[in-house]
Amino acid sequence: xxxxxxxxxxxxGAARGIGFGIAERLAAEGASIAVLDLDxxxxxxxxxxxxxxxxxxxxxVGGNVAKAxxxxxxxxxxxxxxxxxxxxxNNAGITRDNLLFKMTEEDWDLVMDVHLKxxxxxxxxxxxxxxEQKYGKILNLSSISALGNRGQANYSAAKxxxxxxxxxxALELGPFGVNVNAVGPGFTVTEMTDATAARLKLDVxxxxxxxxxxxxxxxVGYPEDIAAAAAFLCSDEASYITxxxxxxxxxxxxxxx
Ligand code: NAP
Numbered sequence: 001x002x003x004x005x006x007x008x009x010x011x012x013g014a015a016r017g018i019g020f021g022i023a024e025r026l027a028a029e030g031a032s033i034a035v036l037d038l039d040x041x042x043x044x045x046x047x048x049x050x051x052x053x054x055x056x057x058x059x060x061v062g063g064n065v066a067k068a069x070x071x072x073x074x075x076x077x078x079x080x081x082x083x084x085x086x087x088x089x090n091n092a093g094i095t096r097d098n099l100l101f102k103m104t105e106e107d108w109d110l111v112m113d114v115h116l117k118x119x120x121x122x123x124x125x126x127x128x129x130x131x132e133q134k135y136g137k138i139l140n141l142s143s144i145s146a147l148g149n150r151g152q153a154n155y156s157a158a159k160x161x162x163x164x165x166x167x168x169x170a171l172e173l174g175p176f177g178v179n180v181n182a183v184g185p186g187f188t189v190t191e192m193t194d195a196t197a198a199r200l201k202l203d204v205x206x207x208x209x210x211x212x213x214x215x216x217x218x219x220v221g222y223p224e225d226i227a228a229a230a231a232f233l234c235s236d237e238a239s240y241i242t243x244x245x246x247x248x249x250x251x252x253x254x255x256x257x
Contacts (some may be wrong), residue, residue: 001032002053003235008082010034011074012065012122013092015042017140017190021223022089022230023050023058029231031087033058034078036065057082065092068200069173069239075125087137087234088126090119090162095192097151097199108154115158127178132205136178137234140166144186144249159184163245170243181233186249187211188221216251242249 009026013019015037023033027050035050037043040062042113047058059081063070094114096107119140130136144150146159164184169180187193189208197207212219229248232238247253 004029004031009084009087011089019091021227025227066113111154134177142184182245184247186252214256218255
């Protein structure tokens with residue numbers, strides 16, 4: 001018997017990386033999964049790789065979280081095909097890093113659109129289902145970059161915005177049986193951090209080693225680390241926790257050790 005038996009979870013940006021890690025973990029605990037990603041083929045392929053329990057099912061849904069029509073259609077499709085919706089993980093994300101003087105208006109808008117508008121649109125669509133059934137779990141992906149990170153004025157602002165958004169939705173939706181929390185990953189091995197290494201002209205392994213070296217637990221994070229926290233925060237065991245951001249960063253936000 002899994003913690004997520006009979007539950008349906010929709011995870012955005014889940015064709016790979018942290019989102020896929022969360023999908024794998026929730027599936028292993030019994031959930032049916034909707035993998036939402038920009039590319040429907042990649043989403044369907046990721047869904048087909050999940051190891052499902054009992055009569056749980058998984059589907060891939062194509063869509064852009066920053067487009068209201070895509071989001072509304074995605075939520076409708078998930079409810080129709082998987083029979084409901086209980087957990088929403090707002091994980092889709094992009095980076096467009098640059099120092100302020102080189103950052104373009106497009107870099108700013110794109111990052112705000114995917115992270116903030118995307119989470120807003122997804123929550124707005126899902127809350128209709130959640131409020132009606134008086135049950136729902138929302139998990140938003142923040143980041144340690146919310147505390148400030150050179151070259152990420154757009155991303156840091158969006159990720160701190162996600163924390164304020166999380167607190168506000170927790171206040172609004174708590175009376176309707178909906179918990180809203182966030183996780184703030186530290187350096188996590190995915191294509192996103194590999195792309196950062198490439199941008200900094202560093203070898204991927206060297207970049208990971210450097211990040212591990214200054215972390216209190218002397219290692220980098222993996223999608224499974226974030227997924228373990230997500231699986232707790234979206235479970236009924238965490239029903240008295242709402243509006244919180246849990247940093248999952250090996251203690252990196254405590255300072256370098
Ligand atoms: P990733 O490997 O780059 O995966 C992100 C996924 O999101 C990709 O499949 C991407 O699709 C999808 N996506 C991007 N824009 C989208 C949109 N508008 N609509 C739907 N899907 C979209 O990234 P990750 O490292 O797993 O990051 C996942 C989340 O964790 C992000 O919110 C990120 O900011 C956050 N985070 C990551 C780290 C880290 O160290 N990795 C640390 C802190 C926070 P395409 O491939 O088609 O672009």
